[in-house]
Structure formats: structure tokens, C-alpha cells
Amino acid sequence: MNMKNLIKDLKTFIILWSTQSLSQLGSAMTSFALTLWVYEKTGSALQTALLSICSYAPYVLMSIFAGALSDKWNKKKVMLVCDTFAALCTVMVLALLKTDLLKPVHIYGLNMINGLMNTIQQPASDVAMTMITPKKYFQKTSGMRSFSNSLITILNPVFATALFAFGGMESVICVDLTTFVIAFGALLFGVKLPAISDEGAQSGLTLWESAKSGLKYLRDHDLILVLILFLAGVNFVASAFDAVLPAFILPKENGGEKVLGIVTSCAGIAMLTGSFLVTLLPKPRNRIRVIYLTMLISLGTENYLLAFGRTPALWCLGQIIGWLPVPFMSANLDVILRTTIPVDMQGRVYSCRNTLQFFTIPLGTFIGGFMVDKVCEPVMASDFGAGLLTALFGSGKGAGAAMMMFILGVAGTAICLVFGRILRKYRYTD
Known part of the structure; x- marks a missing residue:
């Protein structure tokens, strides 16, 4: 297949996929660094595990309603709003850290908000990927998404540990916020989602x-x-x-x-x-x-x-x-x-x-x-x-x-x- 035609057909997908993956790497680095920070402060495996539980609980409990909201709302706006709330939670962690007020309980609460935002955003993101991908490329783009997820799994502990050792929690958060700005700008200005019929959205329900x-x-x-x-x-x-x-x-x-x-x-x-x-x-x-x-x-x-x-x-x-x-x-x-x-x-x-x-x-x-x-x-x-x-x-x-x-x-x-x-x-x- 001609690479030039492939890139042309998948231009919008590549912009959204690459920038969102970069933002996911930044978020994963912050999550890993927070795990290190909580364990360093408490020495408790249980308190550290609560970070994941607080993030995952909204996902399990609210997913069934998140898709209904996603189908009713504009996909791009949902992604932008959820990204913004997640970034604000990260800014809040940085502010509490700078004022020496950060405690594990604050992180648990912010992780629950982040988990809720991710629960709402994911179905919107999945549908958006379908909307901008020609059917003949579904398997290829799925492989690309799996590739980036695997790369994030490998890289985030390495990068987060290095940054945490070098510049502390603040440096990890700064990198995370930088990746957010890049992804937000690309989604806002570089991605246009095609319109879909609202017949199946059942807006009256x-x-x-x-x-x-x-x-x-x-x-x-x-x-x-x-x-x-x-x-x-x-x-x-x-x-x-x-x-x-x-x-x-x-x-x-x-x-x-x-x-x-x-x-x-x-x-x-x-x-x-x-x-x-x-x-x-x-x-x-x-x-x-x-x-x-x-x-x-x-x-x-x-x-x-x-x-x-x-x-x-x-x-x-x-x-x-x-x-x-x-x-x-x-x-x-x-x-x-x-x-x-x-x-x-x-x-x-x-x-x-x-x-x-x-x-x-x-x-x-x-x-x-x-x-x-x-x-x-x-x-x-x-x-x-x-x-x-x-x-x-x-x-x-x-x-x-x-x-x-x-x-x-x-x-x-x-x-x-x-x-x-x-x-x-x-x-x-x-």
C-alpha cells in the first residue's frame, strides 16, 4: 500500500491518536509518580493500592451511564471538557504539593474525579476514532492504538522514576501538563469530526x-x-x-x-x-x-x-x-x-x-x-x-x-x- 495515500487517508486519525497517546503517557507518568510519593510518605501497600481502587471504582460503577451521555453529547466537546477537568486535578495536586498541604486523602479524591472523567471520555474517544477511520483501516489503526498503549506501559515507569528522582513530583506534573496542552490544542484546532445522524441517539430518552x-x-x-x-x-x-x-x-x-x-x-x-x-x-x-x-x-x-x-x-x-x-x-x-x-x-x-x-x-x-x-x-x-x-x-x-x-x-x-x-x-x- 502506498504510504503517501495511507497517511493522507489517516491524517486526522494520526493527529488525534499521536497527541492523545502523548497525553496518556504524561498522565500515566503522574499516576506512577504519585504511587511512589504515597508509598514514600506512608510506607503502606494498602494505602498505595487505594490509588488504583479510587481511579477504577467510577469506571466500573458509572460506565453504563457514560456511554448514554456520550451518545447524547458532542464527542469532541466531551473529550475537551474531560481533558480539562483531568488537567485541573493535576494542577490541584501541584498547588497542594507546593504549599506542603498534599495528603494521600487529597489524591484519593482527585483520582476519583479523574476516574469519572476517564469513564465519560473513553466511549466518546472510541466513537471518535471510528468516525475518522475508514473501515478498511480498522485492523491497522487498532494495532496502532495497541502499539501506543504498549509503549506507554513500558516507558511511563522509566520516565516517571527518572524525573521523580531528578526533579521530584513537580517535574513529573510539569511534563504531564505540557502533554495535555499539546493534545488539547491538536484536538481543538486539528481534528474535525464528521457529523452523524441523531436518529439513533434517541435524544428524547x-x-x-x-x-x-x-x-x-x-x-x-x-x-x-x-x-x-x-x-x-x-x-x-x-x-x-x-x-x-x-x-x-x-x-x-x-x-x-x-x-x-x-x-x-x-x-x-x-x-x-x-x-x-x-x-x-x-x-x-x-x-x-x-x-x-x-x-x-x-x-x-x-x-x-x-x-x-x-x-x-x-x-x-x-x-x-x-x-x-x-x-x-x-x-x-x-x-x-x-x-x-x-x-x-x-x-x-x-x-x-x-x-x-x-x-x-x-x-x-x-x-x-x-x-x-x-x-x-x-x-x-x-x-x-x-x-x-x-x-x-x-x-x-x-x-x-x-x-x-x-x-x-x-x-x-x-x-x-x-x-x-x-x-x-x-x-x-x-
């Missing part, structure tokens, strides 16, 4: 009726609903894995913080590679098959390699195999959603998707930690754990986490096989 229409769409289009429920199960296993991984690596003699950092970074590198490949490869013959087979490879292979692996090299290999297929799943799911759901319904449906697909993440995180601390580690430390279990999962602290990895491998494999059997009866064509 109440907020609750509009939100219910998103749920009704999912009920009437069972392929989309089954895919969402499948990914909810995947998210449950993946979030439990994230909770177990530190308990698996940190206590081991050949583990520790540096090894955990290396193993974790392998996930970002694998996703970056997968995202790059997605942008180059042609569309598959069967997108549904790609979705459940990639997750079967991911959840099956990774958990078993870590459960039975004894060396960091195997742990890194597990992360690479586990995360490399994720962009392929995301890109194909993205294409199915964008080509199946009408543009004027996408905000509502995406928001219902977010609630149904992501509510399992905090649940999985809690279950993963609970199982390691209260079930698996005590079993491995007891007489019952001696013999076969010790031969399989090792001994000492961390063996219970290995046992939990195996349980997650079995659960993930079962979820993929069950939903794979269900999904095989569906047919989808671009």
Missing part, C-alpha cells in the same frame, strides 16, 4: 432509558454479548495472575524486585511486538476463531510455565508467550465491534461492555491475593503440601503462588475451551 438501550442491544446481538462475557472471564484470570505474580517472584532466592521488573517488562515488550505485527498482517479469515485461540494460548501457556518453571528465563518466556497474542485478540475484537455496532449506538454499547467486561478485574485481584495468602501458601507449608505438591511447585514462600498459577492455568484453559465451543457456531464477515 432519559439517561436511564438510553443506558437500557445499550443493554438491549447486547441482549439482541448475542455474538457481541458472548464475546464480552468471554473476555470478562479472561480478565478475571488475568487480574488474579497480576495479583499473584509479585508473591510468586519476590520471595524466591533467584527472584526479587529487579527480576520482577524484568519479568513484568517482558509483557510490555511482547505486547509492543504483537501490536507491530497486527499492523502489518492481513485480516484473518475468521476473526472469532483468532480471539478465542489467542486467549487459549495466552492463558494456558503462561500460567503453566510460571507454575512449573524454576528460572527467571522461563518466567520471562511465559510472559512473552502470554502477552504476545493479546494485541491480535484486541484488534480482531475491535474490528468486530466497530463494524457490527452502529456509530450512533457505540457509546452506549461500549460503556455497557466496559461494565460487564471489566467488573471481574477487581474481583480477580482480590481472589488472587486471598487464595495465595489464605489457601495456597498454608497448604504448601503444611504436611499435606509435602511430597507431590512440593515436587510440582517447589518449597518455601512463593510455592503457594506457584500452586495458584497452576489453578489459574486450569481455569483459563477451561474458560477458553467452553467459550470456544460456544463461539464456533457464530459467523462473522467484515
Whole structure:
């Protein structure tokens, strides 16, 4: 394909995608630096974890209504307003920091506001990306978005840590605000969204009726609903894995913080590679098959390699195999959603998707930690754990986490096989 024509066709998308990604990097750096600041001030893992909980709670609770608002309102204005509120929260953190009044409770409150703004903005942003992208480029642009998200995951801890060490919290916030100004200006002056019919927006409906229409769409289009429920199960296993991984690596003699950092970074590198490949490869013959087979490879292979692996090299290999297929799943799911759901319904449906697909993440995180601390580690430390279990999962602290990895491998494999059997009866064509 002629690169000149590609850039011409995707000019508006490239402007919005690149500047918004830059702003997301700045926001992610601030979030990471705030984590360092809170832990430095409190020394409490629980208080530090509350940062994520406060950001995520509005997303889970309010997503179902956010899409209804997004479909009723102008997409560009929604994005501009939400970006502005998020920037004001960052300015407030800087002001409190400068006056030596900043406390963790302030950050919790501001994170909840930020989380609410992100909840409203995301469906508007998703629909805007659909509006400015020609259908033939859906897979390519999805790969590009996955690529930038992976790059942000890799870069934000590195940049944030370096800036935090060099110039403190203030320097990180200044970089964040600079990226906001660039993204805001590009959206305001460089992006024009095409008009869409308001017939499907149902402007006469109440907020609750509009939100219910998103749920009704999912009920009437069972392929989309089954895919969402499948990914909810995947998210449950993946979030439990994230909770177990530190308990698996940190206590081991050949583990520790540096090894955990290396193993974790392998996930970002694998996703970056997968995202790059997605942008180059042609569309598959069967997108549904790609979705459940990639997750079967991911959840099956990774958990078993870590459960039975004894060396960091195997742990890194597990992360690479586990995360490399994720962009392929995301890109194909993205294409199915964008080509199946009408543009004027996408905000509502995406928001219902977010609630149904992501509510399992905090649940999985809690279950993963609970199982390691209260079930698996005590079993491995007891007489019952001696013999076969010790031969399989090792001994000492961390063996219970290995046992939990195996349980997650079995659960993930079962979820993929069950939903794979269900999904095989569906047919989808671009």
C-alpha cells in the first residue's frame, strides 16, 4: 500500500491518536509518580493500592451511564471538557504539593474525579476514532492504538522514576501538563469530526432509558454479548495472575524486585511486538476463531510455565508467550465491534461492555491475593503440601503462588475451551 495515500487517508486519525497517546503517557507518568510519593510518605501497600481502587471504582460503577451521555453529547466537546477537568486535578495536586498541604486523602479524591472523567471520555474517544477511520483501516489503526498503549506501559515507569528522582513530583506534573496542552490544542484546532445522524441517539430518552438501550442491544446481538462475557472471564484470570505474580517472584532466592521488573517488562515488550505485527498482517479469515485461540494460548501457556518453571528465563518466556497474542485478540475484537455496532449506538454499547467486561478485574485481584495468602501458601507449608505438591511447585514462600498459577492455568484453559465451543457456531464477515 502506498504510504503517501495511507497517511493522507489517516491524517486526522494520526493527529488525534499521536497527541492523545502523548497525553496518556504524561498522565500515566503522574499516576506512577504519585504511587511512589504515597508509598514514600506512608510506607503502606494498602494505602498505595487505594490509588488504583479510587481511579477504577467510577469506571466500573458509572460506565453504563457514560456511554448514554456520550451518545447524547458532542464527542469532541466531551473529550475537551474531560481533558480539562483531568488537567485541573493535576494542577490541584501541584498547588497542594507546593504549599506542603498534599495528603494521600487529597489524591484519593482527585483520582476519583479523574476516574469519572476517564469513564465519560473513553466511549466518546472510541466513537471518535471510528468516525475518522475508514473501515478498511480498522485492523491497522487498532494495532496502532495497541502499539501506543504498549509503549506507554513500558516507558511511563522509566520516565516517571527518572524525573521523580531528578526533579521530584513537580517535574513529573510539569511534563504531564505540557502533554495535555499539546493534545488539547491538536484536538481543538486539528481534528474535525464528521457529523452523524441523531436518529439513533434517541435524544428524547432519559439517561436511564438510553443506558437500557445499550443493554438491549447486547441482549439482541448475542455474538457481541458472548464475546464480552468471554473476555470478562479472561480478565478475571488475568487480574488474579497480576495479583499473584509479585508473591510468586519476590520471595524466591533467584527472584526479587529487579527480576520482577524484568519479568513484568517482558509483557510490555511482547505486547509492543504483537501490536507491530497486527499492523502489518492481513485480516484473518475468521476473526472469532483468532480471539478465542489467542486467549487459549495466552492463558494456558503462561500460567503453566510460571507454575512449573524454576528460572527467571522461563518466567520471562511465559510472559512473552502470554502477552504476545493479546494485541491480535484486541484488534480482531475491535474490528468486530466497530463494524457490527452502529456509530450512533457505540457509546452506549461500549460503556455497557466496559461494565460487564471489566467488573471481574477487581474481583480477580482480590481472589488472587486471598487464595495465595489464605489457601495456597498454608497448604504448601503444611504436611499435606509435602511430597507431590512440593515436587510440582517447589518449597518455601512463593510455592503457594506457584500452586495458584497452576489453578489459574486450569481455569483459563477451561474458560477458553467452553467459550470456544460456544463461539464456533457464530459467523462473522467484515
